[in-house]
Amino acid sequence: MYARLITMHLTHGKADELEAVYRNSILPALRTQKGFVETNFGIDKKGKVVAFVVFKSEADALLSEENGYLAQQIAKASPFLDYPPIVEYFNLKVRS
Numbered sequence: 001m002y003a004r005l006i007t008m009h010l011t012h013g014k015a016d017e018l019e020a021v022y023r024n025s026i027l028p029a030l031r032t033q034k035g036f037v038e039t040n041f042g043i044d045k046k047g048k049v050v051a052f053v054v055f056k057s058e059a060d061a062l063l064s065e066e067n068g069y070l071a072q073q074i075a076k077a078s079p080f081l082d083y084p085p086i087v088e089y090f091n092l093k094v095r096s
Contacts, residue, residue, distance in 0.1 A: 001037065001092040002058040004070075006085045010047035014080040018049065021080070026073045033069055035060025047082075054092065061089060 010018060022041050030036055035056035043049050055061040064070055065087075074085060 001095055002055050002061045003090045003092050004053045004055070004061050004064075005088045005090065006051040006053070006074075007088075008049040008051075008077065008085040009082045010043065010049055011080055011082050012047065015043050015047070018077060018080040019043070021076050022051070025076055029069065029073060033060070033064045035063075049081075054095075058089070058091070 019041070027039065030039060030053065033055075037054040037056060039054070040052045041050070053061075055064070070087070077085070
């Protein structure tokens with residue numbers, strides 16, 4: 001398994017709007033991506049946001065970036081963010 005961690009920071013007061021976009025637009029699009037396994041999305045009290053997305057393979061994770069999917073989803077979230085997100089990739093060693 002391979003994961004993408006996206007870290008973002010919300011513009012003050014935009015948590016509900018970003019959650020709605022993630023739930024109603026980004027998540028349905030994510031489910032169409034090759035190798036998608038699961039996602040977790042969270043917001044802390046200070047406005048930090050994390051989206052953790054698991055794919056079956058590194059190739060699947062990278063394909064969702066190369067095919068333009070990731071850029072399209074970041075564009076949907078951008079109106080609610082203070083600055084561009086940080087995107088990192090991880091080879092999952094333990095999963096339960």
